[in-house]
Amino acid sequence: MKEIIRDLADKDQHNLKLQFQVGLGVILFCFCLFTATIIYHFQKNLLEEETLRQAELVMTSLESTRSYIREVLRPQMYEELGEDRFIIEAMSTSYITRVIMDRFAEKLPDFKYRRVAIGARNPDFEADMQEQEMIDYFRKHPAAQEWHGMTRLNSNRYYTLFQPIAFKSSCLHCHGNPADAPPAIKDSYGSTRGFHRKADEITGIQSISIPVEVSLTQIRHTSFRMFGTVLILALLLYGTIWLLFHQLIITNLRDLLTLFRTSIDEDDDISEPSQKKGHREELKELFRNAGTLVSHLRDSRSRLVEYADNLEVMVAERTEALERSESQLQVQVKKRNRELTLHNTLAGLITSTETLQTILDQVLHEVLQVVPVRGAGIYLDNAVEKNLVLKCSQGTDILPKRIDCVMSDGADEILGQQYVTVCDRLKLTDSTNNNTINISIPLCCRNRLQGIMVITELEVDVLNDCLHALLLSIGRQIGQTIESHENIQNLRRSSKLLQSVFDGISDPLILLDPDGTLTMVNQAFLLWNNLSGDEALGRVIDTLTSPQQCLFSGRLQELDLHAKEPHAKEIQLDDGSIFDMNFYPILNVDNSVHAIVCFAKDVTGAKETERRIQQTEKLVAVGQLAAGVAHEINNPLGVILCYTDIIKENNSDNAELMDDITVIDRHTENCRRIVADLLDFSRSRESRIDKQYQSINDTIENVLSMVSQQFLKKQIVLKTDLNTTLPPCLFDDQRIKQVLLNLIMNAGQAIGNKGEINISTRAEKADIIIEIEDDGPGISKDIIDKIFDPFFSTKEPGQGTGLGLSVSYGIIHEHDGEIRVQSTPGHGARFTVIIPASQESLTYE
Numbered sequence: 022m023k024e025i026i027r028d029l030a031d032k033d034q035h036n037l038k039l040q041f042q043v044g045l046g047v048i049l050f051c052f053c054l055f056t057a058t059i060i061y062h063f064q065k066n067l068l069e070e071e072t073l074r075q076a077e078l079v080m081t082s083l084e085s086t087r088s089y090i091r092e093v094l095r096p097q098m099y100e101e102l103g104e105d106r107f108i109i110e111a112m113s114t115s116y117i118t119r120v121i122m123d124r125f126a127e128k129l130p131d132f133k134y135r136r137v138a139i140g141a142r143n144p145d146f147e148a149d150m151q152e153q154e155m156i157d158y159f160r161k162h163p164a165a166q167e168w169h170g171m172t173r174l175n176s177n178r179y180y181t182l183f184q185p186i187a188f189k190s191s192c193l194h195c196h197g198n199p200a201d202a203p204p205a206i207k208d209s210y211g212s213t214r215g216f217h218r219k220a221d222e223i224t225g226i227q228s229i230s231i232p233v234e235v236s237l238t239q240i241r242h243t244s245f246r247m248f249g250t251v252l253i254l255a256l257l258l259y260g261t262i263w264l265l266f267h268q269l270i271i272t273n274l275r276d277l278l279t280l281f282r283t284s285i286d287e288d289d290d291i292s293e294p295s296q297k298k299g300h301r302e303e304l305k306e307l308f309r310n311a312g313t314l315v316s317h318l319r320d321s322r323s324r325l326v327e328y329a330d331n332l333e334v335m336v337a338e339r340t341e342a343l344e345r346s347e348s349q350l351q352v353q354v355k356k357r358n359r360e361l362t363l364h365n366t367l368a369g370l371i372t373s374t375e376t377l378q379t380i381l382d383q384v385l386h387e388v389l390q391v392v393p394v395r396g397a398g399i400y401l402d403n404a405v406e407k408n409l410v411l412k413c414s415q416g417t418d419i420l421p422k423r424i425d426c427v428m429s430d431g432a433d434e435i436l437g438q439q440y441v442t443v444c445d446r447l448k449l450t451d452s453t454n455n456n457t458i459n460i461s462i463p464l465c466c467r468n469r470l471q472g473i474m475v476i477t478e479l480e481v482d483v484l485n486d487c488l489h490a491l492l493l494s495i496g497r498q499i500g501q502t503i504e505s506h507e508n509i510q511n512l513r514r515s516s517k518l519l520q521s522v523f524d525g526i527s528d529p530l531i532l533l534d535p536d537g538t539l540t541m542v543n544q545a546f547l548l549w550n551n552l553s554g555d556e557a558l559g560r561v562i563d564t565l566t567s568p569q570q571c572l573f574s575g576r577l578q579e580l581d582l583h584a585k586e587p588h589a590k591e592i593q594l595d596d597g598s599i600f601d602m603n604f605y606p607i608l609n610v611d612n613s614v615h616a617i618v619c620f621a622k623d624v625t626g627a628k629e630t631e632r633r634i635q636q637t638e639k640l641v642a643v644g645q646l647a648a649g650v651a652h653e654i655n656n657p658l659g660v661i662l663c664y665t666d667i668i669k670e671n672n673s674d675n676a677e678l679m680d681d682i683t684v685i686d687r688h689t690e691n692c693r694r695i696v697a698d699l700l701d702f703s704r705s706r707e708s709r710i711d712k713q714y715q716s717i718n719d720t721i722e723n724v725l726s727m728v729s730q731q732f733l734k735k736q737i738v739l740k741t742d743l744n745t746t747l748p749p750c751l752f753d754d755q756r757i758k759q760v761l762l763n764l765i766m767n768a769g770q771a772i773g774n775k776g777e778i779n780i781s782t783r784a785e786k787a788d789i790i791i792e793i794e795d796d797g798p799g800i801s802k803d804i805i806d807k808i809f810d811p812f813f814s815t816k817e818p819g820q821g822t823g824l825g826l827s828v829s830y831g832i833i834h835e836h837d838g839e840i841r842v843q844s845t846p847g848h849g850a851r852f853t854v855i856i857p858a859s860q861e862s863l864t865y866e
Contacts, residue, residue, distance in 0.1 A: 045262060049255035057248035064240045068233060069180060073169055076182035076229050079125075079132075083227070086121065087114040091191055107195065107203030114192075115146075118227075131232040133174065138186065138225030142196075142206075142215025152226055159185035159223050172230065178237060179230035186225040188218045359391045360491060367498040371505040380506060381413045384499055388474070389415060392492070395478035399464070400424060401503070402472050409472060417477045419453070444468055447492060452478050460484075462492050466500035474499065529621040535614050537561045585614065591624075599625045654696050661689050712836075714749040717757070717789055717856070721780060724761045728769070735774050742781035750789050750858055752836055757856075760829040760840075764793045764852050767825065771797035771850065788838075789858050794851040800844040808842065 095112045102108070109116050115136055122134035137148040139156060148156060151172070159165055165185070172181040188196060195202050196218040218224060366387050370380050381399050388397060396417025400409035409424040444465040449458050457478040464471045474496060523530055523543035532541035542557050550557070550565065557565065590602045605618040665682050672678045725739055732739060768778050772795055779794045800808065809830045833840045837857055844850035 041266065042263065045259060049259055050252070053248055053251040053255050056251050057244045060247050061240060061244035064243065065237065068236050068240065069171075072180040072231050072233060073182065076169065076180070076231055079134075079229050080182060080184060080227075083118050083121065087118060090114045090117060091189065095191070104194070105203055107205045109205070109209065113195075119146075122229075133179065133230035134228070135230075136186070136225070136227040138215075140214055140224070142210045144214070148225065152228070155183045155226050155228075156185070156223065159183075159226065163223070171233070174230060177232060178234045180233045181228055181230040183226050183228045185223045186227055187221050187223050190220045193218060193220060363387050363391045363495070364498060367495070367502060370502045372509075373502075373506070374509075377503070377506050378413065380502065382415075384502070385413055385415045385474075388476075388495060392476060392488075393480070393483055394476040397474060397476040399474045399499075400472045401464075402470065412472075419477065420475060444470055445493060447489065449484075454478055456481050458484070460492065462496040464496050464500040464503060466497070466504040469500075469504075471500045471503045526620075528623060531562070531619045533562065533617045533619055535617070537563060540616065585612065598623065599628050654692070658689055658693050658696065662686065662693075665689070711753050711755075712751045713754065714751055715754055716747070717750050717752070717791065718743045718745070718747060718782060720754055720757055721761060721782070721791070724758055724765060725780070727762065728765055732769055732778075735769065735772075737769055737772055737775070738777045740777060740779045742779065744781075744783045747782060747784055747789060748858065750856060752856055753832075756832045756835075760832050760854065761791070761793075763825040763829050764854075768793060768795035768797065768850070768852075771795055773797070784858070787858055789856045791854040791856070792851060793854075794849060796849040799846040799848055800842065800850050801846055805842060805844060809840075 090112065091114060098106075098108065098112050107113075110120075111117075119134070119136055122132075126132060126134070135146075135152070137146045137152050139148050139153065141147045155168065158168065167182060167184045169180070169182045172179050195206055196215055199207065199212040199216045202212070202216065367384065370383065373380055375383075385397055385399060394416075396415055398414030398417065398420040399412050401412050403410050407425075411420055411422050414420055444463050446463065448461040450461070452459050457480055459475060459477045460479055462474045462476065464474060476492075520541070520543075523541060524545075526543055527545055529546035529549050530543045531539055531546055534540060538559065538561055539557050540559075542554065547554065547557060552565070585606055585608060587603065587605045589604070591599065592602055593599050601622040601624050603620045603622070605620070606614045607616045607618065609615045665686050668682055669679065672682075721741070721743065725741070729739060765778065765780070769776075772778070777796050779792075781792045781794075783790050809826050830840055833854060833856070839853075839855040841853045841855070842850060843853070
């Protein structure tokens, strides 16, 4: 092997140096060429972009000129000169753009502009071969708006922008049918060329060519100069790299040779260092020493292989021991996993909702999977009969159904038969089979014995400290599960009882957390909001969505949910319902608010009853006052009128006096009318009501016939929607007419001129409903509660006494009915009269 290495080392090694020099030179030359090429293409692209921008700028200017001619100048010329006149110098877009570009060429003669067509009207502008190819291109690619690129004209290179020319509909007047063309065109160009064009047909192109030969030449010269400059720099870089290679690589090779000489045994044939050796001799020496090193490595490898053969035997023995240990460990791990699974299962049963019998059966099944016994059973304490009762068993039939036992005075020990034990202590008893025992495991929770679990026929050798601790732990876990089940059942009963109490309250009742979350609701609240329990519980009350207006939603911000004292609030919903809201805080031990009981009581009926009582008492008091005042004032008014008559008879020739007496008469009569209204108001509460069975619709028709002519003059339309199936009703016809007439006249006065009044009737449960609705200005919210008060009026002084609605209210009240008003300012008012139908009417129906 050493001889082979020495032969390789004797070969000429200077090729390595030559290859490095040539390779480095080629790389640097390619880099210079690549740099020059990149610069050339970069500058050429910049030139093309700038030339395209200039060409597009010229084309845009020409297109703006043509657009102005087509849309403004040419139509104006036709309007001024007529359709038959055509001035090419002012109306032809082709002619004008060519003239513009001809003058443009005078300033920049190198710019070439062409606007040509196939079959052009002027043969000078017929498309050549290259231009016909571009026209064919645009016809095949109608979506293309332009083409640009390098072209050659007269051996010079130009950058050319081509755009297609399509005839507009406005161009067909001159380029369509020759018969329709202006005579001036046919006289100038004849009637054969340039006609029969179609709208949107591409028959020509326009192009602009910008010379780039000079610029490209300059770019090439610049690229050559850049190539020379980079090449000079590359040569300098080449020299620097070679110098570094010579200094660094060769020096490191000498250090490597020194390392070989000091590392290899002295018996090996190692060349001595020589100061006179050149680089080639150093490389030969490096190869020889590398061969010697390879020989050493081969010897070391053979020794390692021999050692590895012996090592495999040792590793196999050790591996077998580890596998045995691992197998035993896996058995222990599986056992611990089963025990851990058992504990997890028992812990999960603490919150189970299954029945106690199902839980105990599952417990026994899991225990028998872990503990190596034949069978087991669970006894639970029966406090009434003072014994333990077998609740379930599996794998054994030797356990008794009951075990009598007595609690000792210490209360922590149970005395009885052989199976009974105490907390934290196992009781072992002999089994019928040899080498096996029965074990009683206490089921305890918080030092209270819940029962026992008896496992049968456990092998004596299996019982150790670990199993002993496991059995006690299982007993404690089962005891906790039993007590947790009892607590859950008690909690469920308490929850059902509390929910029953909640649901027994007919008004909405809820229990809120301080943050507004619903924790309990009653059926009245759910029915009011048309929700189910799952939709409401656990939700913040302000997030509830309901067809009804939620009683408590949107009002929590107005209240202090952390207030420690009960408080109440009265609210009115959008439908007019009134509720008394009561809030009762439930406090924690630290006096913080734990929850809030919210109770809503519907007091709409009570409020309405209270209002009606107040209104009735007011009307009674005013009626009594009106009767007394009317009698006291009526007599003096009669005396005044008597004396005015005497003065008129004695002074008929005194015109001035007669005018004054007329004023006195008019105001006195006005006073008498007011007194008469007061008497009517007082008598209406004293006179007997003459109720008879009759049709309410007929009464309404009679009232409408009385006012129809008056409303017709004011352009007020009366519309009726009377239910013809209404039965006869028991009421006083004259009194009801008075009410209806008053309401209809008030509606007409509110409208003034030009409006609409709707009167409708219907039956609703045991009532007859009459609605009178107008489209007047409506009633302000500030006065709507006062309109039934005596002497309250919105009319001008002298136009009303303010008793009409008060009297109407009293009449309807005497019929045991109601009169209501609804109004939105700006949208009219609706008066609703409710008269109860008598029992005879319902029978008749």
